[in-house]
Amino acid sequence: MSDKKIEKNPRAAYGLALLEAAKANKNIVALDADLCTSTQSAQIQNNLPEQYIEMGIGEANMVSAAAGLALCGKIPFVHTFAIFVTARPYEQIRQGVCLPKLNVKIVGSSVGLSDFGDGATHQCFEDLALMSVLPNMTVFAPVDATEVPKVVRAALAINGPVYIRLNRNDTPLVTEEATPFEVGKPLVLAEGKDVAICVNGVTADMGLKAREILAKSGKSASVVNFSTIKPLDEKAVRAALGSVRALVTVEEHSVIGGLGAAIARVLSRAPLPTERIGFADRYGQSAHEYEQLLERYGLTPDNIAKAALGLL
Amino acid sequence: MGKIDDATLKALKEKALSVRLGIIEALGIDHRGHLGGSMSCADIVTxxxxxxxxxxxxxxxxPDRDRFIMSKGHSVLAQYAALxxxxxxxxxxxxxxxxxxxxxxxHPERETPGVEANTGSLGQGFSMGVGMAIAGKLDKRDYHVYVIVGDGELAEGQIWEATMASNVYSLDNLTVIVDMNGIQAMGKTRDRYAIQNIPGRFAAFGWKTFEIDGHDLADIVGTLDKATAVKGAPTAVIARTVKGKGVTFAENSHDYHNNLLTPETREKAIASVMAM
Known part of the structure; x- marks a missing residue:
């Protein structure tokens, strides 16, 4: 096993990135539904209070009001936990933001199991599916804290709806400042010939560790990161996957409608045998530690390696 | 305040007639459409x-234009006629x-010249108006935002989220007009949620409220002038209206909430409006 990587907090990185962007562009406004410390939109509340709008615990009104702000030239970043910002005001996002293609950024915090203590009601395995199905929506799942500012800048460069999912906890750094982030294109984190382990967010480091386990069995695995779920460019995906014979997709999301589904969609004309690891049509639960939950639901390097071996 | 001269009133009445005829034109023949709710807000829209x-x-x-949002988007025929x-x-x-x-x-979409927002999923247009009003405050522009909601629409929880937010931000550049025709798609509003004391509800959230006859143009314009003069609080105008107003056979009935006109009933509708 490799040494434990440096860990950093994606939402903390997000707050700083948003602050930097909001300082440069006075039209950026941050909206939150009473969770600004958790989402880190508090960076705007504390440092640029005139660009912060507290919307109270009313997510439906928050999203539709964001649409109204965008219609007047503002660039609203809408924040709360991922489940509350995607599922609860879903129709408001569809009708008010995506249908008219407004420049609203939806930022879902505490994705997957990352709000480990609060349990099933606060965890979220559906956001990528819900956001991906909406026409005009771009969907990002940044891989680590280093990449988050690049994703924020990319979101700002898009004049339209964007969803960004963020992990609550410190997560391993797998990219560097100089690592490129390109919308719609996967990033090869490690080369390999036999099987590609497709990852994003917190699963990237698990994929890298699984690759080392596989190497001990004489199998060569690549690790390919997908920080864009939609749009996904088929040519770029095939180029990143190279000539591997099989795929393992690993996501902190339902296996229905997330990363594995997105890859299956773009490869559907010439698919590869694929094992999908993720949340298998179920809900989570509370635990004292994030790692306990990741292990409980099978998001581990060993499990990934086992799935890969089963395909080879 | 609240007085307009006879010539202005006469001209407005002519515009209201044109809007009502425009609603009938937009509805066409043998295509279902929302006649009742469009007619009930026709004078307010005018x-x-x-x-x-x-x-x-x-x-x-x-950027300094006033904004209008038809939150009860199904009544967009009235807005189309006015536009x-x-x-x-x-x-x-x-x-x-x-x-x-x-x-x-x-239902309203921004592709239509003059339409400000995509509405029709009830409750949402009100909140969009809140966002526009907040933007006006942030940018220190002096435009006013007008939103028409239906009384049936008040059953949407989002309406009350928006009502609370508007007060917190002291949105005196926002006026919500409740087209209180008392009838929703499937029957009388009072047989559903029986939303009593609508002015009191808005007042309880810190709004300044007004009650008017929603078909008395002098009353409407006089009250709108008073509403836009209010400082420090959002304003709600509760307009008593008649669903289908002007088309006598469609008045006070949910039968023409979303219904069609035949060549014969269209002629009757036009004659009825002309006789107002």
Whole structure:
């Protein structure tokens, strides 16, 4: 096993990135539904209070009001936990933001199991599916804290709806400042010939560790990161996957409608045998530690390696 | 305040007649459409577009224009008629309403010249108005935002989220007009949620409220002038209206909430409106 990587907090990185962007562009406004410390939109509340709008615990009104702000030239970043910002005001996002293609950024915090203590009601395995199905929506799942500012800048460069999912906890750094982030294109984190382990967010480091386990069995695995779920460019995906014979997709999301589904969609004309690891049509639960939950639901390097071996 | 001269009133009444005829034109023959709710807000829409609002078809993107949102989006026929009358598009376009490829969709969409927001999923337009009003405050612009909601629409929880937020931000640049026709799609509003004391509900959230006869143009414009003069609080105008107003056979009935006109009933409807 490799040494434990440096860990950093994606939402903390997000707050700083948003602050930097909001300082440069006075039209950026941050909206939150009473969770600004958790989402880190508090960076705007504390440092640029005139660009912060507290919307109270009313997510439906928050999203539709964001649409109204965008219609007047503002660039609203809408924040709360991922489940509350995607599922609860879903129709408001569809009708008010995506249908008219407004420049609203939806930022879902505490994705997957990352709000480990609060349990099933606060965890979220559906956001990528819900956001991906909406026409005009771009969907990002940044891989680590280093990449988050690049994703924020990319979101700002898009004049339209964007969803960004963020992990609550410190997560391993797998990219560097100089690592490129390109919308719609996967990033090869490690080369390999036999099987590609497709990852994003917190699963990237698990994929890298699984690759080392596989190497001990004489199998060569690549690790390919997908920080864009939609749009996904088929040519770029095939180029990143190279000539591997099989795929393992690993996501902190339902296996229905997330990363594995997105890859299956773009490869559907010439698919590869694929094992999908993720949340298998179920809900989570509370635990004292994030790692306990990741292990409980099978998001581990060993499990990934086992799935890969089963395909080879 | 609240007094307009006879010539202005007469001109407004003529505009209201044109709007009602425009609704019938947009509805067409043998196509279902929301006649009742469009007619009940026709006088309010007329007062907004032809008396109260600062707007121009020549500069629809003027950042200082007043904004109008039909949160009860199904009543958009009234807005289409007013927009055509105001020159945002030709009156000949009205007849294309809801036909394939038309710029006039079944519910408001921004592609239509003069339409500010995509509405029709009830409750949401109100909140969009809140966002526009907040933007006006942030940018220190002096435009006013007008939103028409239905009384049936008040059952949406989002309405009350928006009501609370408007007060917190002291949105005195926001006026919500409740088209209180008492009838929703399937029957009487009072047989559903029986939403009593609508002015009291808004007042309890810190709004300044007014009650008017929603078909008395002098009352409407006088009250809108009072509402926009209020400082420090959002304003709600509760308008007592008659669903289908002007088309006698459609009045006070949910039968014409979303219904069609035949060649015969269309002629009757036009004659009825002309006789108002």
């Amino acid at each position: 007062a907004l577009y032809f008396y109260k609002m600062k707007h121009s078809a020549k500069s629809p993107d003027d 055509a009358e105001a020159g945002y598009f030709g009156k000949d376009v009205l007849a294309t309403t809801k036909s394939l490829g038309s710029v006039l969709q079944g």
